[in-house]
Each structure stands twice: as C-alpha cells, then as structure tokens.
Amino acid sequence: MQASATVTSVAVGTPGEHDFAATGIDSRKLGMWAFLASECLFFGALISSYLLYRTKGEEGTRPHDLYDIPYTSVSSFVLLMSSLTMVLALSAIKRHDHYRMRVWLLATALLGMVFVGGQVYEFTVFNHEGMHLSSSPASSSFFVLTGFHGMHVTGGIFWLLSLVGLSLRGHVPSERHLDVEMAGLYWHFVDVVWIVIFTIVYLVPM
Amino acid sequence: MKDTTHSPADLVREDSEGPEVDRVVVGVEDAPPSSDAHADEHPDDGVYVKVAAILAAVTAVEVGLYYTDLSGIQLVALLMGLAVIKFGMVVAYFMHLRFDARLLRRLFVTGVVLAGFVFSIALFTMDILLR
Numbered sequence: 001m002q003a004s005a006t007v008t009s010v011a012v013g014t015p016g017e018h019d020f021a022a023t024g025i026d027s028r029k030l031g032m033w034a035f036l037a038s039e040c041l042f043f044g045a046l047i048s049s050y051l052l053y054r055t056k057g058e059e060g061t062r063p064h065d066l067y068d069i070p071y072t073s074v075s076s077f078v079l080l081m082s083s084l085t086m087v088l089a090l091s092a093i094k095r096h097d098h099y100r101m102r103v104w105l106l107a108t109a110l111l112g113m114v115f116v117g118g119q120v121y122e123f124t125v126f127n128h129e130g131m132h133l134s135s136s137p138a139s140s141s142f143f144v145l146t147g148f149h150g151m152h153v154t155g156g157i158f159w160l161l162s163l164v165g166l167s168l169r170g171h172v173p174s175e176r177h178l179d180v181e182m183a184g185l186y187w188h189f190v191d192v193v194w195i196v197i198f199t200i201v202y203l204v205p206m
Numbered sequence: 207m208k209d210t211t212h213s214p215a216d217l218v219r220e221d222s223e224g225p226e227v228d229r230v231v232v233g234v235e236d237a238p239p240s241s242d243a244h245a246d247e248h249p250d251d252g253v254y255v256k257v258a259a260i261l262a263a264v265t266a267v268e269v270g271l272y273y274t275d276l277s278g279i280q281l282v283a284l285l286m287g288l289a290v291i292k293f294g295m296v297v298a299y300f301m302h303l304r305f306d307a308r309l310l311r312r313l314f315v316t317g318v319v320l321a322g323f324v325f326s327i328a329l330f331t332m333d334i335l336l337r
Contacts, residue, residue: 025307033310037317044321048329073269077262080292084258087300091251181302188301192293199289203272204282 032182036189043193046148047200050141055206057136064138064206066129068122075118076198079153082111083191086160086184096174102164105180108187109160112153119150142201149197152190159183248305257299264288 023030059065089104123143133143163183166172172179268288271281298304303311 023307023309025309030310030313033313037314040314040317040321041324044325048325048332051329052332069269069272073265077265080261080265081258083261083296083300084254087254088251091248091254094248185301188296191300192296195289195292195296199268199285203268203285205278 026178028182029178029185032185036185039189039193043145043149043196046141046145047196050138050145050201053137053141054201055138057138060129061131061135062138063126063131063142063201066126066131067202068125069202071118071122072198072202075115075122076194078111078118079115079191079194082108082115083188085111086187090177090180090184093172093174093177093180098167098172098174101172101180102167105160105164105167109157109164112157112160112187116150116153116157119146119153123147145197145201149190149193152193156183156187156190159186248302249299254299257295261292261295264292 054062054064056062085104085107089101089108092098092100092104123146126139131139133140160183163172163180166179268285271284271288274281276284297314303314
C-alpha cells in the first residue's frame with residue numbers, strides 16, 4: 001500500500017508551492033519556454049511575409065521609402081535598455097529587495113511605453129505620408145508585423161504593472177520570484193524579436 | 207539508453223533518496239531537481255550592465271554600417287552577424303538560458319531552428335513563385 005502511494009506521488013509530482021513537471025523543471029517555466037519557441041514560428045511567418053512583399057507597391061507606399069533610421073535606432077536602444085532594467089528587477093527580488101524590484105519593473109514598463117509611443121508616432125507619420133495598412137502589400141506586411149510586435153510589448157507592459165500592483169499588496173514574496181522571472185522571459189523575448197525586426201526590416205537594404 | 211523501468215519497490219527506495227527520484231523515473235538524467243537549484247549560478251548585476259553596454263555598442267555599429275558604402279551582400283552578412291550576436295547575448299544572459307536546464311535550451315533552440323528552416327524554404331520557393 002505504501003509502495004503504491006509512493007508510486008503515484010512520484011509519477012505525477014507533488015502539488016504544493018512549486019508545480020514541478022516530471023522533468024524537475026517548474027511546469028510554468030517549461031510552458032513559458034514552449035510558448036516562446038512557438039512564438040518564433042509566429043514571428044518567423046510575419047517576417048517572411050514582409051520579406052516577400054516589401055518591394056510590392058508603388059513608390060511612397062512602401063515602408064522603405066519612409067523609414068527614419070536615427071529615430072528607430074533610439075527606439076531600439078530604449079527597448080534594449082528595458083531588458084537590462086527587467087533583469088535587474090529579477091536580481092533585486094532574488095536579493096529580497098522588493099523596493100528596488102518595483103522600481104526596476106516600473107522603469108521597464110516606462111521604457112516599454114516610450115517604445116510603444118514611438119511606434120504609434122511612426123505609424124502616424126507614415127499615415128500622413130500616405131502609407132496606410134491597405135496601401136500596398138509592402139505596407140500591409142509592415143504594419144501587421146510591427147503592429148503585432150507592438151501589441152506584444154503592450155501586453156508585457158500590463159503584465160509588469162500588474163506585478164508592481166501585486167507586489168505593493170504583498171502578493172509577490174521573494175520565494176515567488178518565478179512570477180517575475182516569467183514576465184522577464186516574455187519581455188526579453190519581445191526584445192530579441194525586435195532585434196531581428198530592426199535588422200531585417202529597417203537596416204537591410206531593399 | 208538507461209533502463210528506466212522500475213518496480214514499486216525500486217521507487218520506494220529511490221523516493222528515500224530525495225530529488226533524484228523524478229529524474230530516475232522519467233529518465234532525464236541531466237534535469238535539475240528544481241528551477242531554483244541553479245539560481246545562485248546567475249551572474250551579478252555588474253555582468254548584466256556590461257552585457258547591456260555591449261548590446262548598445264553593437265547596435266551603434268549596426269546603425270553606423272547602415273550609413274557606410276558597403277555593398278549589398280557584405281552589408282547584409284555583417285548586419286545579420288551582429289543581430290545574431292545580440293540575439294544570443296540577450297537569450298544567454300538576460301533570459302539565463304546559459305545557466306538554465308539543458309531541456310529549456312533544447313526547447314527554445316528547436317523553435318528558433320525550426321522557424322529558420324521552415325521560413326528559409328518558404329521564402330526561397332515563394333520568392334520564385336512571386337516573380
């Protein structure tokens with residue numbers, strides 16, 4: 001009887017504070033990495049579409065005719081630095097420094113807002129220049145790709161702000177640092193996607 | 207391949223050995239006992255700041271290259287190489303994949319490689335079809 005009970009608990013894992021999969025890795029973390037791996041295919045499809053259609057359209061309706069590289073470079077720098085503030089937030093909670101964790105999380109959210117604000121401004125400028133979502137295959141693929149990325153960043157901002165709120169109420173104790181780590185994984189992934197987009201979409205010549 | 211079949215009596219014996227049990231049962235010898243087990247191996251804040259400084263410098267080089275007179279293929283090769291370096295640094299250090307379980311590394315690399323492979327083929331064939 002005792003042997004049977006032990007078999008069950010070993011096979012399915014012990015429920016409790018941590019939810020470990022049979023691999024010994026927290027199943028939430030494993031799930032997040034699986035999700036991020038699938039996101040590679042999602043953004044890969046959007047980037048491929050852009051590469052296929054970027055030359056399709058009349059002059060003035062293609063994003064390459066309107067890019068402002070110095071402006072986008074600053075936006076890229078801002079998003080890169082938000083990855084630094086994110087990892088510092090995780091480092092802070094592991095040191096049981098909740099005040100600094102909240103500061104770094106807020107800084108990350110703020111940098112994310114600057115990035116999204118910059119993207120909204122860029123879209124507005126393109127719109128005024130006559131490049132709309134349906135102007136050309138090139139503009140459609142550009143807006144869909146960068147728009148989806150912007151939506152991911154926006155989702156990340158809400159996640160970070162909710163973590164700050166929960167922390168203020170005492171719901172993110174040090175032993176739950178995985179909550180911050182999960183948000184960090186998502187945020188850094190959004191950053192690496194932008195690294196690829198910035199190079200392929202903005203810097204690589206037609 | 208290690209034999210992963212165990213009798214209930216074996217499992218009882220293994221259970222008394224603590225965290226080793228899960229690994230023995232599923233045959234994942236290289237899995238850590240928990241995600242916290244390697245938390246102390248993570249770099250300190252100084253390393254993160256240095257990585258961020260390198261990322262900023264590489265971005266500056268990328269933008270600088272954009273304004274040079276380099277021809278198409280050379281420019282594309284350099285830009286893609288720098289992007290791969292940035293991608294790798296963020297994933298390895300900021301996402302801690304360098305210090306995390308091998309399974310996570312394999313999982314993510316599979317996604318990246320699969321995406322690269324599938325869409326390279328798709329781009330190659332579709333590009334020909336769209337011409």
